[in-house]
Amino acid sequence: MKPIFPKWMNALPTILFFVVNGGVVLAIAGFWYYATPKFWEVGYMPTQPGSGFNHQIHAGKLGIDCRYCHTHVEESWHANVPAVSTCMGCHAENKINVDVASATDEKVQFIRDAYEQDVAIEWRNIHVVPDYATFPHNAHVNAGVSCFSCHGQIQGMPVVVQQESLSMGWCLDCHRNPEENLVPKDKVTDLYWVQTQWFNKIALDENNEIIKDMHGNVVLDSVSTSDRQHNGLTPDQLVDTLKRNPPQHCAACHY
Ligand code: HEC
Ligand code: HEC
Ligand code: HEC
Ligand code: HEC
Ligand code: HEC
Incomplete structure (x- = not known):
């Protein structure tokens, strides 16, 4: 007598197991992919070189316009961070404005060092859109x-x-x-x-x-x-x- 269910049906529970679990794995992977990276990137705040750079002091208290340093924001597809020479305009040792030079001497030494050695300060990039x-x-x-x-x-x-x-x-x-x-x-x-x-x-x-x-x-x-x-x-x-x-x-x- 022919069995009611064909033989391959015996494998059904196994197939179902993999299909269902595969789905769960996919769901977890999907959640991980879509939710987790974003969750971490908001609030991203890497440690910067030297004593870092303080926007509250420069752009807030001193009121320096963003475009003084981020010179390409109106012209280029990519924004830019300033070169060391931009900082040296105020932080070179021989600056007439002694207030700036002396009050923060120690904290700005890393700028002068970079300038002297002719190397860029390796600012860590924060905002990134994938390629x-x-x-x-x-x-x-x-x-x-x-x-x-x-x-x-x-x-x-x-x-x-x-x-x-x-x-x-x-x-x-x-x-x-x-x-x-x-x-x-x-x-x-x-x-x-x-x-x-x-x-x-x-x-x-x-x-x-x-x-x-x-x-x-x-x-x-x-x-x-x-x-x-x-x-x-x-x-x-x-x-x-x-x-x-x-x-x-x-x-x-x-x-
Ligand atoms: C005196 C120079 C200077 C001025 C003025 C300045 N910035 Fe910056 N900015 C920097 C430097 C240096 C960095 C890189 C170090 C850092 O991230 O703090 C930077 C980084 C940034 C970043 C993060 C870039 C990234 O990696 O994603 C943003 C956003 C930014 N600036 C926006 C602004 C805005 C908006 C203003 C005006 C309100 C402004 N900046 C004014 C020098 C400046
Ligand atoms: C237009 C002038 C000017 C430019 C350009 C400038 N700074 Fe300054 N910076 C100042 C002044 C003024 C102070 C002191 C502010 C204070 O103590 O309130 C200061 C303070 C600092 C300090 C000490 C801050 C602290 O935490 O006490 C650091 C570090 C610094 N600047 C880094 C930089 C870097 C890096 C750049 C270039 C991306 C730069 N500055 C460009 C004027 C400038
Ligand atoms: C519509 C949203 C938007 C506006 C408006 C905007 N930015 Fe950005 N900015 C971004 C994004 C997104 C990135 C990352 C870009 C990438 O990865 O190509 C970025 C990157 C940057 C960077 C990093 C550049 C680098 O080389 O690391 C700086 C600095 C910056 N912006 C400054 C500014 C300043 C200053 C203004 C205002 C004049 C401004 N942005 C306005 C969205 C914006
Ligand atoms: C806060 C508002 C805002 C955000 C956030 C924003 N955009 Fe835009 N986007 C605009 C406006 C406004 C325009 C200019 C439309 C016009 O000029 O007609 C524009 C234009 C564009 C253009 C067309 C530029 C052109 O030359 O025609 C592209 C591409 C673009 N955005 C991509 C993005 C991407 C990618 C992101 C996210 C990473 C983004 N935008 C986030 C407001 C925004
Ligand atoms: C205004 C700009 C913009 C438009 C329009 C846009 N995308 Fe995107 N898309 C982005 C950005 C930015 C990302 C990267 C987001 C991130 O960092 O995860 C992205 C990511 C993606 C991804 C990768 C998966 C993800 O979400 O991370 C896919 C797939 C995608 N887009 C497909 C599409 C399709 C299909 C359309 C048309 C229906 C579309 N995009 C229209 C800006 C855009």
Whole structure:
């Protein structure tokens, strides 16, 4: 008599075991892959060479503009950290400003040593987007996205800490809703202003003078002021034209 179940069915429990377990393994691997790296990267804060570099002192207290050191942020796909010579402009031994030279002599010796030996200070890189994704740094700064939106309140950081996940979801969240993140172009590096005046106090409202100014500077800079006043757009439409249109299709960031 023929058995009800074919013979290979005997192996079914074993197959099921592997399939189910394989699924569990995949789920764990997936979780590990998607969740864990991001979890660790936010807050990433490597130890820097020498006495390190303090943004709170330089960009906050002394108010040095980001672009004094990060000179390529408006021109290049990649941001840059400054060369030793930029630091030496203030920290060379013979600086007339004795306050700077003497008050911090010991702490800045590593800068002078590097300069003397003609070697670069090996700053550890913090923010990294993987090679298979395209991130044009300058396009963002020039569109009026403040450093604050992606790097946090750097002017208040003694040591730079990664604040955002830099994940694909993070990119797309902003690309779907860019207008909330746009500030007047001349304010992108004024992080305290952006945080307190723009994001916290001033609601994004089309009657706001700064928005109109931003509109003029950022989007319609080829159109004269009188043209803009007479072009018959309602405030809503004005704000609409202000909207940037960041890409959301795969090929924009992966190719
Ligand atoms: C006097 C020079 C100087 C100024 C001014 C300055 N920075 Fe920096 N910045 C550095 C140096 C040096 C490093 C590398 C060491 C470190 O990470 O702390 C750096 C690192 C960074 C990093 C981390 C880069 C990475 O590896 O991911 C960010 C982000 C950054 N700066 C943003 C800013 C912003 C925003 C401003 C303006 C508010 C600013 N910086 C002003 C010198 C400067
Ligand atoms: C425009 C001038 C200027 C430039 C450029 C500059 N510094 Fe300074 N730096 C200062 C001044 C002023 C102080 C002292 C501030 C204080 O004590 O409040 C200081 C302090 C320091 C200290 C001691 C900070 C501490 O923890 O007490 C270090 C380290 C330092 N700078 C590193 C650097 C490095 C590295 C660079 C280049 C990436 C650099 N500086 C570029 C002006 C400058
Ligand atoms: C739209 C988000 C965004 C904005 C706005 C932005 N950054 Fe970045 N920044 C990034 C990302 C993402 C990276 C890592 C890029 C990579 O790995 O190619 C980065 C990298 C950097 C680095 C590291 C460069 C290096 O060689 O290690 C510095 C410095 C920096 N940014 C400074 C700034 C400054 C200053 C501003 C404002 C003028 C700014 N960023 C605005 C997202 C942003
Ligand atoms: C806080 C907002 C914000 C974040 C975060 C952000 N972007 Fe953008 N992105 C923009 C804006 C605004 C533009 C400019 C759109 C325009 O000019 O029409 C843009 C443009 C781009 C462009 C097209 C540039 C060009 O020349 O047309 C690419 C590619 C891009 N972003 C990739 C990324 C990637 C990758 C990430 C994440 C690592 C990211 N962006 C995160 C706001 C953001
Ligand atoms: C705005 C830029 C942007 C767009 C648009 C985009 N990606 Fe990504 N994608 C990224 C970034 C940045 C990463 C790296 C995230 C990380 O560090 O894990 C990434 C990672 C990935 C990964 C690796 C797995 C992961 O999540 O880490 C895959 C697969 C992927 N993207 C597929 C796609 C597909 C398919 C599309 C179109 C539906 C798309 N991406 C559109 C920026 C983008």
